[in-house]
Amino acid sequence: MWFPRLASNRVLRGCPSETPFALIRKDANAERLYCLNEAAQSLGLHRGMSLADARALCPDLRSQPARPDLDARFLGVLRRWAMRYCPWVGREGEDGLVLDVTGSTHLWGGEETMLGDMRAAMARAGVALRLGLAATRGASWARAHYGEEADLAQLPVAALRVDTETVTALQRLGLRTIGDLQGAARAPLARRFGLELLLRLDQAMGAVPEPVTPEAEPPHYxxxxxxxxxxxxxxxxxxxxxxxxxxxxxxxxxxxxxxxxxxxxxxxxxxxxxxxxxxxxxxxxxxxxxxxxxxxxxxxxxxxxxxxxxxxxxxxxxxxxxxxxxxxxxxxxxxxxxxxxxxxxIGLENIQRFQPTDSHIPERSFLTVPATHSLPASGWQVPRPRPITLFPPEPIMAKGAEPPARFRWRRMAFTTGRATGPERIAPEWWREDPAWASGLRDYWRIDTREGRRLWLFYTPQKPGWYVQGEFA
Amino acid sequence: MRPSLKPKPFLRSTRVHEVCGPAAFAFAALCAGKQALWIREAWLADIVLPQGMEIYGAPSGILLARPASQIDALAVAEEALKDGAAPFVILEITRPLDLREGRRLQLAAKAGGTTGLCIIPEGMGSNAAETRWRATPVFDPDREDSTLMRWESIKNKSGTLGVWYVRWDPQTHHLHVVPPVGLQPGSAGLPE
Missing domain, CATH: 3.30.1490.100 (DNA polymerase, Y-family, little finger domain)
Known part of the structure; x- marks a missing residue:
């Protein structure tokens, strides 16, 4: 089974339209057509054409970026559906399926009725389908791509799944059809083109077996x-x-x-x-x-x-x-x-662990991450003492760059016993943070005579004193 | 010679204790040790800074639970105390516990063989608590970055009350009981 317009059929199934439509893929910095619908193809557009050229030919072309991942998933869906015909279904490239129907055609009343059923189902689903039925996998691929009823010997050599360079070279030698190739001597062909070409030929003819690998169903828990x-x-x-x-x-x-x-x-x-x-x-x-x-x-x-x-x-x-x-x-x-x-x-994300991060800003020097997706972190670097609690900065009345000898905070009077500092921390300029809009901060650790050890800072660019944390 | 003690034993295990005062967080971090669950309601704006906790023990062993309300916090605390996987549970209280709630925590701690510690605002103690402590920092004229604290046992169901002046040594991870500032050495003993 070959789906020549798998990608565009997938998109257009949701919104059928008769206007030209194409899926675009970015390839080597150029936007190229990846899959077109019939209306677009009849206007002379073809796969691999650049989008600019296509627009010049057909100004009302609708386009959309291609999604190969969704296409692959769609093909997976089709593969599952094709299991109704036989249990042995594998993928063939990006846009085809290969079915080993040996022994299951009689269940559908013969080959013709089975193929008819496939065609009818795909026509209903709005997916273009080309079928090829043959005794070998290579031959059925050739029929699906190059003519469903054709005699294999009459088909061009490209139907053997070989690359375009080999095809061109064979045509220059005058070997245009598979029949010509069969008639030619094998040894010179192998010497010139490698074993790949002969392998493909033998596979199409049935001399070398080519099994169908069915995909395993993903386990369902x-x-x-x-x-x-x-x-x-x-x-x-x-x-x-x-x-x-x-x-x-x-x-x-x-x-x-x-x-x-x-x-x-x-x-x-x-x-x-x-x-x-x-x-x-x-x-x-x-x-x-x-x-x-x-x-x-x-x-x-x-x-x-x-x-x-x-x-x-x-x-x-x-x-x-x-x-x-x-x-x-x-x-x-x-x-x-x-x-x-x-x-x-309370919700699994509300159980957290501390993780160190690389920042001098005290509020951002650590992260709390959900404990379910993290391991206990090691490597806590504390080059300078840090308070155990931090709160939003609370302004106090003080003047000058030196720590005040006396101040009031939270309605309590304090006398500075010892001031340790300053430790200057600069805001992270690459981050917009309104809390640090006042610029540089000079942090002081103040041991008060009353006992409490506070973390004060002074903002030299916008003079003012604030209490931000408490040591214990 | 200075007497020193490991931080844990003075809080009896299989019980829930309480601590209040400005140095309550340090008290809790010091008791937390290697593995602890810290239950903190989600709306509390203050940040517990792991770098500040570092001198009392590694902050990596601390699990932080952020329930939405005190009801949830109590449920989480009871569950954790009963389970025993986290040997130490710290619970921040924002409204006073009644006797039933306090008693349930005690029973849970007993069932799980764990120790609980409630950080309470001043005067919000529960009658069910085993011990209640007030931890206040003390100005130390001798040393910079000192951790001198005054721990006062203000309630004890099975022992005496007392006052201790302690200093944490971050290098050796030992708690030193020191004489109060301005008094002669030897006037402080070990807490029971």
Whole structure:
């Protein structure tokens, strides 16, 4: 199956239009047409043309940037759909599928009806389709691209999936069709063009096998259970959850994955359904540890007249390597369980850890990052003493660049016992920060005779004194 | 010779304690040790600076929980105390606890074998607390960047009250009990 206009068909399926349309891809600093619809092609535009040329030929051309990732996903969808014809479906390049229909055509009542069904389905879906059916993979590719009913020997050499240089060289030698090539002596051909050309020829003729590699379905991490009688007790629900968890965890283990987010869906007899979401602090696949974490969520569920279906899905999974058992340290696991339990109440992102960052500005010299996605940081550099608490700067009445001998702060009178400083910190000019709009700061540590040790600063560019922190 | 002590033992484990006063944060950071959970309501604007905490112990072992309200904070504290994965739990209180709440924290600490410390505003103590401390910094005329503090035990359910002058040594990570400024050496003993 070849989809000659896969990319533009994908976009135009949503908004069908008859006007010329093209997808653009940036290639070596020039915008080139990547995929066009039929209206555009009939106006003489072709793939690989630059956008400027195309605009000159066709001023009302609509265009859009190409999205190869979405195209690949669309092809994946088509691949899944094609599994209805046979179980052996693989991708062929960026815009084709290859199906090994051996032994499954009779289920559709013969080859012709099967191909007819494919054509009808794709026409309904609005995707252009070219089919080629042959005994070998190479031959069917050639038919799909160069004529569906053609005799293989009559097709041009380009139908052998060889690069354009080889094709040009073969044409110069007078070998225009596959039939010509078959008639030619093999040894000189191999010497001149390498084994690649002969391999392709043999593959098309069936002398060398070329298997179809079907893609494996991505594993699906979900389990469900339908109950003959509705249940309503918390212990029963937890019991079913446990039975759902075990096969799910076994599957995760087999794939070397760990669940990060789990959703338990409970359907009641009146068809209403409720969901319990569990976000874990670390990827996990240990049923015995996950089960108690569901307790809090299950407690809040309203069972109504009873629950008769439950489904457990690992919505988000992460790779988790197998670990050696025995001497492992369990304190980290315990802490992760605690974080998960707290996280179900206050949100997992509200449990944080400190991480140092490279900044002289005291407020920005550290980050608080969610504990679930970070490890304890080391390497705290404290070249100068820093206060333990920081608050928004509070102005005090004082004059001059030297620290005041007496001042009042928060309605308390203080006498300076010792002043240590100044430590000058300049604002980061590459960042717009209204708090640092007053410019440079000279920080002083003031040990007051009353006992409190405060962090004051003076702003020489806009004279004023402020208290910003307290040592202890 | 100066008597010195490890910072932990004077707070009985499996209990919840309280501390107030201007040096309460230092008291808490000093007790936190290697692994602690610090529960701080999200709306509090003051910043606890990890660099400032560094002299009392590595800030990397501290987990910060930012619940939205005191109800959540208490729930988180109870859960963490009961669990035991974090051996030390620090809770910042913004309104006084009633006896029921204080007692629940005590029971949770007992169940999990953990130690709790509430940082309370002056006069907001709970009757259920095991001990209550007031920590105030003291001016030290002798040394720069001194950490001289006055720790006053103002409530103790199973012991005596007392006043200690302490200084933290960031190099050796020891707490030195020193004689009060202006008094003769030997007038201070070890806290129990």
């Amino acid at each position: 979900a389990t469900r259970m339908t109950l003959p009688e509705p249940i309503g007790l918390v212990t029963d629900v937890m019991g079913v959850t446990e039975r759902l968890l075990k096969p799910l965890c076994a599957k995760l283990l087999a794939q070397h994955m760990g669940a990060r987010r789990l959703t338990l869906t409970l359907r009641r007899v009146d068809q209403a359904s409720q969901q319990v979401e569990l976000r874990l602090a670390a990827p996990m696949r240990d049923a015995a540890r996950i089960l108690p974490l569901f307790q809090r969520g299950v407690d809040t569920v309203d069972a109504g007249f009873g629950i008769d279906m439950m489904r457990l899905e690992a919505v988000q999974v992460e790779p988790l390597a197998v670990q050696q058992i025995g001497s492992a340290d369990h304190s980290a696991d315990q802490l992760n369980d605690l974080i998960t339990r707290i996280g179900t109440r």
